[in-house]
Amino acid sequence: MGEWPILSLTTFVPIVGAGFIFLLARGSAETVARNSRYMALWTSLITFALSLFIWFEFDRSTAEFQFVEHVEWFPDLGIAYHMGVDGISMMFVLLCTVLVPVCVLASWESIKDRVKEYMISFLILETMMIGMFCALDYVVFYIFFEGVLIPMFVIIGVWGSGSRRVYAAFKFFLFTLLGSILMLLALLAMYLEAGTTDVPTLLATEFGYEMQIWLWLAMFASFAVKIPMWPVHTWLPDAHVEAPTAGSVILAGVLLKMGGYGFLRFSIPMLPEATEYFTPLVYTLSVVAIIYTSLVALAQEDMKKLIAYSSIAHMGFVTIGMFTLTTQGIHGSIFQMLSHGVVSAALFLAVGVVYDRLHSREIARYGGLWNNMPRYGIVFMIFMLASVGLPGTSGFVGEFLSLVGAFQVNTWVAFLASTGVILGAAYMLYLYRRVIFGRLVKEDLKGFSDLSFREMAVFAPLLVLVFWMGIYPTSFIDVMDASVAQLIENYEAALQAAADREALDAAVAASQ
Amino acid sequence: MTQIPDLLPALPEIFLAIAGMALLMLGAFKGDGATRLVAYLTVMSFVIAGFLLLVVVETPAETFNGMFVADDFAVFMKILALLGSAFAVIMSQRFIEREQMARIEFPVLFLFATLGMMMMISAGDLLSLYLGLELQSLSLYVVAAFRRDTVRSSEAGLKYFVLGALSSGMLLYGASLVYGFTGTTSFSGLAEAFAGGGEVGIGLILGIVFVSAGLAFKVSAVPFHMWTPDVYEGAPTPVTAFFAVAPKIAAIALFVRVMIEPFGELVQQWQQIVLAISILSMILGAYAAINQTNIKRLMAYSSIGHVGYALMGLAAGSEAGVRGVLVYMAIYLAMNVGTFACILCMRVNGRMVEGINDLSGLSRTHPLMALVLAVFMFSMAGIPPLAGFFAKLQVFLAAIDAGLITLAVIGGLTSVVGAFYYIRIIKLMYFDDPVESFDRPIGNDMTLVLTGTGLFTAFFFLFPAPIVDAAARAAASLFAG
Numbered sequence: 001m002g003e004w005p006i007l008s009l010t011t012f013v014p015i016v017g018a019g020f021i022f023l024l025a026r027g028s029a030e031t032v033a034r035n036s037r038y039m040a041l042w043t044s045l046i047t048f049a050l051s052l053f054i055w056f057e058f059d060r061s062t063a064e065f066q067f068v069e070h071v072e073w074f075p076d077l078g079i080a081y082h083m084g085v086d087g088i089s090m091m092f093v094l095l096c097t098v099l100v101p102v103c104v105l106a107s108w109e110s111i112k113d114r115v116k117e118y119m120i121s122f123l124i125l126e127t128m129m130i131g132m133f134c135a136l137d138y139v140v141f142y143i144f145f146e147g148v149l150i151p152m153f154v155i156i157g158v159w160g161s162g163s164r165r166v167y168a169a170f171k172f173f174l175f176t177l178l179g180s181i182l183m184l185l186a187l188l189a190m191y192l193e194a195g196t197t198d199v200p201t202l203l204a205t206e207f208g209y210e211m212q213i214w215l216w217l218a219m220f221a222s223f224a225v226k227i228p229m230w231p232v233h234t235w236l237p238d239a240h241v242e243a244p245t246a247g248s249v250i251l252a253g254v255l256l257k258m259g260g261y262g263f264l265r266f267s268i269p270m271l272p273e274a275t276e277y278f279t280p281l282v283y284t285l286s287v288v289a290i291i292y293t294s295l296v297a298l299a300q301e302d303m304k305k306l307i308a309y310s311s312i313a314h315m316g317f318v319t320i321g322m323f324t325l326t327t328q329g330i331h332g333s334i335f336q337m338l339s340h341g342v343v344s345a346a347l348f349l350a351v352g353v354v355y356d357r358l359h360s361r362e363i364a365r366y367g368g369l370w371n372n373m374p375r376y377g378i379v380f381m382i383f384m385l386a387s388v389g390l391p392g393t394s395g396f397v398g399e400f401l402s403l404v405g406a407f408q409v410n411t412w413v414a415f416l417a418s419t420g421v422i423l424g425a426a427y428m429l430y431l432y433r434r435v436i437f438g439r440l441v442k443e444d445l446k447g448f449s450d451l452s453f454r455e456m457a458v459f460a461p462l463l464v465l466v467f468w469m470g471i472y473p474t475s476f477i478d479v480m481d482a483s484v485a486q487l488i489e490n491y492e493a494a495l496q497a498a499a500d501r502e503a504l505d506a507a508v509a510a511s512q
Numbered sequence: 513m514t515q516i517p518d519l520l521p522a523l524p525e526i527f528l529a530i531a532g533m534a535l536l537m538l539g540a541f542k543g544d545g546a547t548r549l550v551a552y553l554t555v556m557s558f559v560i561a562g563f564l565l566l567v568v569v570e571t572p573a574e575t576f577n578g579m580f581v582a583d584d585f586a587v588f589m590k591i592l593a594l595l596g597s598a599f600a601v602i603m604s605q606r607f608i609e610r611e612q613m614a615r616i617e618f619p620v621l622f623l624f625a626t627l628g629m630m631m632m633i634s635a636g637d638l639l640s641l642y643l644g645l646e647l648q649s650l651s652l653y654v655v656a657a658f659r660r661d662t663v664r665s666s667e668a669g670l671k672y673f674v675l676g677a678l679s680s681g682m683l684l685y686g687a688s689l690v691y692g693f694t695g696t697t698s699f700s701g702l703a704e705a706f707a708g709g710g711e712v713g714i715g716l717i718l719g720i721v722f723v724s725a726g727l728a729f730k731v732s733a734v735p736f737h738m739w740t741p742d743v744y745e746g747a748p749t750p751v752t753a754f755f756a757v758a759p760k761i762a763a764i765a766l767f768v769r770v771m772i773e774p775f776g777e778l779v780q781q782w783q784q785i786v787l788a789i790s791i792l793s794m795i796l797g798a799y800a801a802i803n804q805t806n807i808k809r810l811m812a813y814s815s816i817g818h819v820g821y822a823l824m825g826l827a828a829g830s831e832a833g834v835r836g837v838l839v840y841m842a843i844y845l846a847m848n849v850g851t852f853a854c855i856l857c858m859r860v861n862g863r864m865v866e867g868i869n870d871l872s873g874l875s876r877t878h879p880l881m882a883l884v885l886a887v888f889m890f891s892m893a894g895i896p897p898l899a900g901f902f903a904k905l906q907v908f909l910a911a912i913d914a915g916l917i918t919l920a921v922i923g924g925l926t927s928v929v930g931a932f933y934y935i936r937i938i939k940l941m942y943f944d945d946p947v948e949s950f951d952r953p954i955g956n957d958m959t960l961v962l963t964g965t966g967l968f969t970a971f972f973f974l975f976p977a978p979i980v981d982a983a984a985r986a987a988a989s990l991f992a993g
Contacts, residue, residue, distance in 0.1 A: 074976060076984060077909075117875075139905075143896035143973070150890055153935065157943040166943055170935065177895075177931055181924035184905075188912045188920075 005069050006057075007083045010050045010093065011131040014100070017043025018123035025116050033115035037108060040119035044101040044126065051097040051130075058090055060478050063486035065136060065200065066090075073140075078196040082137040087483030088264055088334065091476060092133040092257055095341045098461060099253045100126045103246035105458045106349055110245060110356050111159060118159055122246070125151040129254050133261065138187050138197040141265075145258060146180050149173055152247070152255065160242040161355075168235075168242035175225050175235040183222035186215045190270075203269050206494070216274035219267050227259030229282075229319060230289035233312045240308035241361070245352030248304060252311050253345035257337045260318050264334070268322065269487055272494035275323070282323045287416045290316035294423035298430065303351045303361045306431055307344060310387065313420050314340045320417055321402030325491055329405020330484045331477055336398030338476065339386070339469055343395055346383040346462040350376070353455055354435075357448050363431065368440030373450045377436045379459050384432050386466050388425045394469030521573040521582035524561040524590070525630050531557040532623045539616030547614040551605050554619040558598040558626065565590055572989060574636055578698050581636035584989035588838055588982055589633045589765035592845055596758035597626040599849045599965075602957050603856055604750030610862075613659055613748065621658075622754060625651035629762030633769070638687040638697040638723075641766065645683070645730070649676050652759060656747045668746025675739045679729030686722025689715055702774035717781055724785050727770065730763035733823060734792035737816050744812035749864060752808055753852030756815050761841050764819070768826055768837055772990050779829045786827040791922055793820030798929035806866050807855055810933065811848075814892060817930055818844055824923055825907040828914035831987050836906035838983035843903040843972065847888050850965030854885045857954045871937060873946025881954065882941045884966040889938050891969045893931035899972035906980075 021039050025032045059066060065084035073081045085093060103122060111118050125148060132144035149172075157169035191197050194205040207215065225232045236256075240248045268275050290313045297309035314336065321333030353376060354369070355361055370377045386393035389400070399421060406414040440446060451459070469476060519526060535550050535557075542549075565587055572583040601622050608614045628651060631644025653676060657669020691697050693716040694705045706712075729736040744752045771782055797817020804810040822844070825836035857878075858865050875882035891900035904927065911920040954962075972979075 074980060076980065143901070146896045146901075150895055153938075154942060157939060166939055169939070169943070170932070173935055174928060174932060177893075178925075178928045181928055182921075185908065185912065185917075185920050185924055188905075188909050189917075191909070192913050 006053055007067050007085065007134045008069055010047055011127055011134060013047045013050060014043055014123040014126040018120045021116060021120050036116040036119045040104045040123060041101060043123055044104050048097040048101055051094050054090060055094055058479065061482060063482040079139045080137055081140060082198060083134045084136045085134055087480040089133045091338055091479055092261060093130055095338060096126060096129045096254050099249060099345055102458055102461065103249050105454060106352060107246045108454060121151040121154050125250060132258060136199045138199060138202065142184060142187055148255065149176055155247045156239055156243045159244040161244060162242045165242040168238040171235045172239040179222035179225035182218040186218035190215060207271065209273055212271040212274035213277065216267055216271045216278060223259040223262040223267065227256055227315050228312060229285050230292060236312060237305050237308040241302060241304045245348060248348040249345040252348055253341040256311060256315060257341060260337050263322055269490060272491045273498050276495060279323050282319055283413045286316040286319045287413060289313060290417055290420035294420050294427065297427040301363055303363055306427060307347050310424065311344050313424060317399055317402045317417060320406050320413060324405040324409045325488055326405040326408050327484060327488060328401045331480060332398055332401025332405055334480050335476065336402055339394035339398045342462050342465045343383055343386045346459060347387060349458060350380045350383060358444060363434050366435045367442060368438045369445065370436050371440040372448050375451045380436060382463065384428050388428050389421055392470045394466050396470060397473045518575045521569055521575045522580050523568055524564040525627060527564060528557060528561050528623065528627045532620055532627060535620050539620065544615050547616050548605065550616045551601055551619040554601050554623050555598050557623060558594045562591055562594045578700055579637040579640040580634050582634060585986040586634045588986035589761060590630050592761045592842055593626060593629045593758045596761060596845050597622055599961055600750060600754035600758065603753055603853055603961060606955055606957065607750045607856060618658060621651045621655050626758060629758060632762045633765045636699050642684060646680065648759060655751045656743055658751060659748050664746040665748060668743045671739055672743045679726045682722050683726025686719045686726060689719030689722060693719065699774040703776060706777040712778060712781060720775060720782055723770065724782060727767045728789050731760060731767055731819050732816055733789040733819050734796045734816060740816060741809045741812040745806055745808045749856055756811060756848050756852060757845055760815065761845065764822055764837065764841055768834055771826060772834065783827060783829055786823055787919060790820050790823035790827050791919060793817060794923055794926040798926040801933045805868055807868050808866055810868060811851065821904060821907055821923060824919060825910050827916060827919060828910040830910060830914055831991050832913055833910035834987035834990055835983045836910040838986055839906045839980060840903040842979050843899045846965045846968045847891050847900060850884065850962060850969065851888045853958050853961045854881060857881060857950060857958055859951045860948045862951065868937065868940065871940045872944040874941040876946050877949040884962050886938050886941060887966055887970050889934040893934040894927050897973045899969045902972060902976060
């Protein structure tokens with residue numbers, strides 16, 4: 001496969017599939033819906049198969065960008081279509097390609113209206129997400145990053161369930177757009193400074209201290225909204241509650257990671273001095289997010305909202321981990337993102353299972369499901385415990401490594417963040433008890449059937465991943481190790497160079 | 513015996529003038545029944561003029577003692593203006609037949625307006641500038657009031673005329689001041705006069721301010737925008753579609769040329785003016801559109817906002833800035849023509865509707881039209897990978913390059929506000945249930961226009977090079993001269 005543009009193939013196969021659905025799905029409404037479903041499923045499976053090549057062919061010993069593709073695009077402006085992955089981005093591509101078929105399956109029966117448009121939106125969304133993680137040109141990255149808004153806006157607004165779906169869709173769109181526009185300006189400023197938008201070149205470019213501060217803030221506006229950090233997180237619970245199940249899955253599973261990935265790819269390596277300057281701010285916001293949103297999650301009546309708030313708390317660990325700039329911390333934060341991508345996706349799917357049956361997300365409407373849905377109870381329990389961070393599941397590794405990283409840098413941050421682990425256990429177990437345990441007294445729950453074969457098929461790959469990541473994390477840590485090591489090395493070298501420069505300036509000033 | 517000037521550089525204009533008169537004669541002999549024929553011939557004339565422009569005219573050239581300039585910049589903008597006019601004539605054809613407005617003067621007036629635009633774009637002298645401007649404006653006043661038996665249309669025409677005459681007066685007054693203080697009206701003469709970089713008198717500055725005010729009126733930039741919403745709403749829809757595109761392009765071209773060529777050395781003086789009207793236009797365009805319920809009014813405010821963004825490129829005063837303006841206008845053309853084609857399809861039971869709410873549920877009744885309109889709306893909001901994003905990218909880039917960070921930040925923030933009303937239209941089309949279905953079929957002409965502009969807007973990112981390169985050449989030619 002060496003000669004093939006494997007990344008472009010993986011990126012654009014979904015949109016080609018969407019084109020086929022658009023053109024070929026004709027006939028009666030019933031036929032169109034069925035054909036669209038199958039075509040979307042096959043497209044996403046082919047994409048997944050393609051992405052497996054990336055996984056197997058990936059050279060784990062180097063921090064270089066691999067599978068690089070480079071085509072001129074705006075030659076006058078020095079903007080090129082440049083793709084490539086390294087240890088940081090590669091696994092996110094796989095996360096996307098795993099989750100999309102799962103989403104298509106999960107929407108098989110719950111989406112009945114405008115199936116064709118739904119599947120097209122989802123496949124376009126997949127292209128945008130994969131492209132964003134592969135892009136090695138800032139403009140290309142930005143286009144994919146921002147292009148995600150269109151399909152997601154439509155998915156929330158058209159197939160959303162609640163009465164406030166329009167509000168949620170607008171809030172999602174405008175919040176993210178506001179952040180992104182500021183990043184666009186930062187991008188242009190960097191371009192004018194460096195003369196190119198090529199990411200590897202930008203990584204090697206040094207920006208002045210003053211400029212770094214402003215650039216960092218502009219990028220922070222974008223990534224902090226996306227990840228999301230307190231206090232710009234408010235769009236997330238709304239968007240999650242109103243989105244259809246698969247929309248929430250993608251939102252929690254991949255879209256939130258775009259912010260974290262942005263920090264790792266752009267903010268930290270390109271603007272090291274500003275990163276150092278703002279690290280206390282990030283710690284503070286993250287700790288506040290962990291404690292505050294965990295407490296808020298405890299008080300939720302709505303299952304999806306609860307999980308949404310728990311996502312914000314988990315993302316707090318991610319930001320703490322990566323800004324420690326220690327090996328364990330960054331390993332932990334990437335691992336936590338991947339793990340959260342699987343676990344929160346599965347939790348939203350679990351909510352979707354009962355939502356499809358009762359059409360309510362209110363916790364109080366449920367109770368005692370263990371009696372007639374034991375398989376569901378087990379699946380839900382595994383993911384719930386993974387979210388809490390039980391050893392042996394993926395959640396543990398991520399949280400543990402992040403905290404180890406934090407402990408090396410600042411014990412108070414580590415201490416305060418650890419309270420989040422305890423609170424996390426509290427709200428998740430409380431949720432689980434109210435929904436699954438207890439006596440089955442509510443009449444409308446008694447007719448519930450247990451997980452169907454299709455639903456089992458949806459959960460199966462996620463279950464495998466949760467245990468694989470929890471029991472043998474090395475196969476994932478190996479992938480990122482070289483890239484992370486290089487990231488830290490460059491970061492420290494840049495800080496050292498800045499310190500040397502300062503010392504030199506001081507010496508020159510003193511000698512005069 | 514005076515020498516006959518070289519006519520070759522002005523050949524497309526001469527051809528259009530002759531064609532216009534011939535068509536007028538044709539109409540006079542054949543009567544209003546020949547409107548359709550005249551319209552087709554008008555479009556043909558545009559095509560031939562475009563062909564002459566691209567193939568026969570050699571750039572750079574000037575004639576009529578420097579009053580008429582043909583350079584790459586002029587060619588680029590003229591092609592855009594011709595395209596805009598041709599689309600407008602095509603789109604208006606069915607409308608005027610349906611609404612009993614089919615009179616042969618209608619396409620011919622479009623033609624003369626276009627001729628005026630081309631003169632404006634090629635103006636090399638304050639006098640020829642005025643000449644072209646007036647030829648364009650007078651034709652436009654008449655088409656705005658073309659439906660003279662309705663109050664709204666005549667009101668629109670009258671308003672446009674009174675305010676337009678006022679602005680022409682200001683422009684002329686400014687031109688006379690400039691002439692009084694420098695002794696010349698030719699652009700190259702003015703550029704020479706300022707080349708020394710000496711002290712600029714207050715009288716001259718006043719002259720430049722008046723000229724800018726007159727031009728700002730023509731591009732409908734704040735604070736000279738008041739006429740725009742009323743005229744857009746009142747004029748018959750195809751006329752609005754025409755107003756929104758071709759005259760805007762010509763006026764922007766004129767604005768750019770006047771600021772860069774004769775007053776290029778005085779960037780310091782006029783930059784603040786352009787900066788201010790750019791910021792005000794972006795802000796007003798974004799906020800005032802939020803509460804609109806009439807789609808034509810909404811488009812009026814949207815166009816005010818877009819002019820603000822285009823002027824951002826001019827405010828940079830650099831070659832990159834002008835290139836940004838040119839790319840912006842090219843993309844603006846496609847988005848606006850397409851959007852107005854959609855608006856022209858908004859008919860329920862044979863009568864035109866203009867309420868934004870009439871678009872509710874369009875995705876269910878006319879899925880393809882809704883898709884295309886959604887593409888235009890997202891593109892106008894500047895969401896990648898659609899064309900509008902690249903337009904904004906170019907002007908933002910120029911603004912930041914020129915150190916106008918504040919301008920760029922304000923532009924970014926207003927584009928988020930603006931995004932609100934664009935996605936509101938998408939919300940209506942996709943999230944809401946249909947009320948009444950629009951009439952079918954929408955007609956081959958509209959399908960053609962919608963497909964063309966829609967594909968261009970959606971897939972501009974695949975082949976940006978031809979337009980960006982042409983714009984770069986055009987911008988370079990302006991700075992070379």
